[in-house]
Every structure is written in C-alpha cells, then in structure tokens.
Amino acid sequence: MLYRKDDADKMHLSIVIPTYNEKVNVGKITDKIRSVLAAEDYSYEILFMDDSSDDTPTVLKQLTRQYHEICYIHRNNERGLASAVVEGFNQSKGDYIIVMDADLQHPPELIPLIMKRLTRADIVIPSRFIEGGSDGGLNWLRKLISWTARSIGRLSIKRLRPISDCTSGYFGLKRQVLTAADLNPIGWKILMEVLVKGNYESVHEIPYSFVARDAGQSKMDLREQLNYIKHIARLVVNSPEDCRFFSFCLIGALGVLVNIACFAMLINLFQLNGLIGSLGASLLAMLHNFIWNDKVTWKRCQQPIGWRRLIKLPMFMTICGFGIALTALFAQIFIWQYWNIYLGQLTGIIIATCWTYTANSRWTWPNSVKDNAINHNRLIVTQEYAGKLS
Ligand code: GDD
Ligand code: MN
Numbered sequence: 001m002l003y004r005k006d007d008a009d010k011m012h013l014s015i016v017i018p019t020y021n022e023k024v025n026v027g028k029i030t031d032k033i034r035s036v037l038a039a040e041d042y043s044y045e046i047l048f049m050d051d052s053s054d055d056t057p058t059v060l061k062q063l064t065r066q067y068h069e070i071c072y073i074h075r076n077n078e079r080g081l082a083s084a085v086v087e088g089f090n091q092s093k094g095d096y097i098i099v100m101d102a103d104l105q106h107p108p109e110l111i112p113l114i115m116k117r118l119t120r121a122d123i124v125i126p127s128r129f130i131e132g133g134s135d136g137g138l139n140w141l142r143k144l145i146s147w148t149a150r151s152i153g154r155l156s157i158k159r160l161r162p163i164s165d166c167t168s169g170y171f172g173l174k175r176q177v178l179t180a181a182d183l184n185p186i187g188w189k190i191l192m193e194v195l196v197k198g199n200y201e202s203v204h205e206i207p208y209s210f211v212a213r214d215a216g217q218s219k220m221d222l223r224e225q226l227n228y229i230k231h232i233a234r235l236v237v238n239s240p241e242d243c244r245f246f247s248f249c250l251i252g253a254l255g256v257l258v259n260i261a262c263f264a265m266l267i268n269l270f271q272l273n274g275l276i277g278s279l280g281a282s283l284l285a286m287l288h289n290f291i292w293n294d295k296v297t298w299k300r301c302q303q304p305i306g307w308r309r310l311i312k313l314p315m316f317m318t319i320c321g322f323g324i325a326l327t328a329l330f331a332q333i334f335i336w337q338y339w340n341i342y343l344g345q346l347t348g349i350i351i352a353t354c355w356t357y358t359a360n361s362r363w364t365w366p367n368s369v370k371d372n373a374i375n376h377n378r379l380i381v382t383q384e385y386a387g388k389l390s
Contacts, residue, residue: 002091003064004045004071012042013115014094018049018084022102023056024215030063030070032108040112047092048072048102049084081169081219082185082193082231089178098172099190103213106170110208114172121204121382124172125191127165132207132385142220149228153189156232157242159196162381164205166192173198186234187227188220196235202380240300247297248357251289259285282324290316298365312364319359323352 015033019026026048037044048060050072060072073091075084085099096118100106110126117124128135138146150167153160160166171191177198185193195203236242263281266272272280290313303309327348334344382389 002071002073003061010043011045011093011095013044013096013098014088014092015044015046015098015100015111016049016085016088016092017046017100017102018081018088019052019056019060019102020050020079020081020219021052021054021056022216023052023054023059025102025104026056026059026063028215029102029104029108030067032104033111034067034069036108036111040115042115044069045092045094046070047088049088050074051079051084080186081188082190085190086183086185086193089183095175096172097175097178098170100170103216105210105213107208107211110170110206113206117204117206118172118174121202121380122174122177122200123194123198123203125163125165125168125203125205126170126208127168127205127383128208128210129164130205130207130383130385133165134209136209136211138210145225149225152229153192153232156236157192157196157239158245159239159379160192162379163195163203164383166195170208173200184234186231187224189228189231192231192235196239201378202382205381205383207383207385244297244361245357248293248360249353251292251297252353252356254292255285255289258288286317286320287313289320293360294365298361301365301367303365303367308366315364316360319356319364322359323356326352326355 017026017029030046033046046069048070050056050060052074057072057074060070060074063070064072073087075087078084088099089097096115098111098114100108106126114124114126127133135143135146146167150165153166154163167189168191169188171194173194177194177200179199181194181197181199183190183193183197236246259281262284263277266277266280267274270277293316294312327345330348330351331341331344334341334347
C-alpha cells in the first residue's frame, strides 16, 4: 500500500530511500533533503521503502501528513534492500531517480550536482574511490570486506570493471535506463543489477566522503555477504559475455589436467622421450580445449562461414602458441629479476589467459563480439574532482 498525498502526475525527481528500523533518521534526512532542494526549481518526491519492525512506519505516517512531497510503502514481513528499491522504481513517478540510504552516510548536499550531471550522463554515481572521495565511515575490517567484494564483482562482471564504486548504495539515473530491464536482485547491491541489466551508454562518477553513521546500526551481516556472492553468480549466468569467459577459464584448467594425463601416457605407454612427449601432450591438450571451446564456450555464436571455418583450428593454435610464449617471457623476466619463478609463471598464465580469450573471440570466433544485446564496448565512463570534468 502506497501512502502518498501528492497526486500530481508529472514529477521531475524521485528520491528512493530503503529503510529498516531507521525511526531516528527518517525525520532528519527529510529535513536535510528539503532544505537542500528548497533552492531548486524542480518538483520532487521522497519515497521511503520500508521493511521496519520498529516504529519507523508511524514516524513515516506523520511525515506524510506534514509534507506533501513525502510518501512511503511499508512491506510487512519482507526484507531485502535491493528488492525494496526495485519496488520503489516501480512505484515512483519521477523522470529522474536517486537512490540513497536513510542514515545520512550519503550526503544529501550532492543531490543538486547529481541532477546537473544527469543531463550529460545516464547514470551518476557518487564514488568513495576516486580522487577527492573517501570511505572513512567504515572500520578497517569493513573496508577490507568491501574491497574484496568490489574486486570479486569487477573481476567477474565486465560491465562493472570501469566503475570505481559499483557497490555504492548512492546513485542517480534517468528513468529510461530501466526500460526493459528485468531487475531481479538478491540482497543489497541494486546498483550492480542496474549496471548489468540497464539500458545506458554513459556513467559519470563524482567523489564524496562516506561518513560514519550518526545514529542507529548498520544492517550489513554475513548473510548479506553470502547473498552478494549469489547475486554475482546469478548476474554472470545471465550475461553471455561473462559466461563465455568463465567457460574458457574452466576449459583451460581442464586442459592442464588433460595435458598432464597425456604426457604421462606418451612417455610411459608409448615410450616417447620427454621433449617429444611434452610437445605431443601440449598439442593434444590444445585440441581438447579447441573442441570444448567450439562446442561450449562459443556454441551460441554465429559460426564463421567458408574459409574462415577452415582456419579456426590453426588460428586457435597460433593464438595459444603466442600465449605459451607470453607465459615463458614472464617466467624469464622473473628469473632475470631474481623474483619468485612460480609467481612469474602465474603472472604469465593470467596475462596469457586474457590474451588468448580476447584474441580468440576477435579472430577465431569473430561474431561473438557482436552478439551482445547491450553494446558493452560503447560505454563511456567519466569522473570529476572538485568540479573538474574528465
Ligand atoms: N527496505 C529495506 N529492507 N531497507 C533496508 C534493509 C531491508 O531489508 N536493510 C537495510 N536497509 C536500509 C537501511 O535502513 C539503510 O537506510 C540502508 O538500507 C543501508 O543500510 P546500512 O545498514 O546503513 O548499510 P551500510 O551503511 O553498512 O552500507 C551502505 O552504504 C554502502 C556505501 O554506499 C549500503 O548502501 C551499501 O550497499 C553501500 O555499499
Ligand atoms: Mn549506512
């Protein structure tokens, strides 16, 4: 049930705020936003999406009576920050939407700037991690967990990679970003869901300081951290491009086992000498990887036609050959520098994997680059510091 006094059809900005037991904060943030936006000439609403089990709904009811721009929805026996925000997207009316927390860790003073930047970018993200920003509001353990979580997200999902604060709970967007986006998040990270499924071409980041909570408690816990991993896994499964990369890595790892098994077989069973056995094993492993990649990783891509079909295997082998040379080069560099050789080999393997994946999707199975519903390559990400735009 939506409690709303203002029934004007047209609304410029909707500020969606998820709340769980924030009775001391909802009044404060309302006052703050009202005073920040008093000087702006656009219409706005503040929509609280509440799942509280305390008296927050009573306080919200009073606020809706007092101010026409306040509205709220209370969900009984339901939890979930991200799902609350998705419902907020559906119920809100603004052409622009800003999502922020209720506890004043996200400074409302930034709202006018976010709105201004939304005229040039589809999504605007206040970031803790660009020059001029800080995440002082977290203790060292939360900082470490937060960094690990962000890194896992950015490694797993290509679209998150260029964004410095993809787990932010504070962001603004044009409503059209949500057109046709089937949002179905688990847990907290609604921004990640929007970044992966939304329809947009530009993202702009502005620095801000994430200050300590001044009242109430954080609701982040172990369950939410596990939900985060589940959420990432679901986003990867739904993203053909990221799925392909994982499949490629998995087949590569399997290829190592095949390589060792073939090596053992060639030198023991067929009595070949070590060098020939090693070369033979690598060739067989490459063939194994090629077949799986062709049948699984790039299965759904339009297959190359004519002569391109014939050069698939030689192309794959040439690219992998370069990969092997690249790995050897790194091992050698580490030897020259007296660094740990295993680390050198590992660095080489990581770089070679990225190279072989990129090169194979470009040349061996060339149509895979074009088959994304959203064109990831066109994304423009800009940042600013102290009003200077990049
Ligand atoms: N509706 C609803 N349902 N709201 C919730 C729920 C829920 O189950 N759980 C938490 N909230 C609300 C809180 O009341 C608060 O307004 C906001 O979501 C964020 O919760 P906090 O507990 O204050 O989170 P945090 O400070 O540890 O982390 C926040 O800021 C980070 C930096 O932007 C979150 O937004 C993180 O996702 C974000 O990375
Ligand atoms: Mn908080």
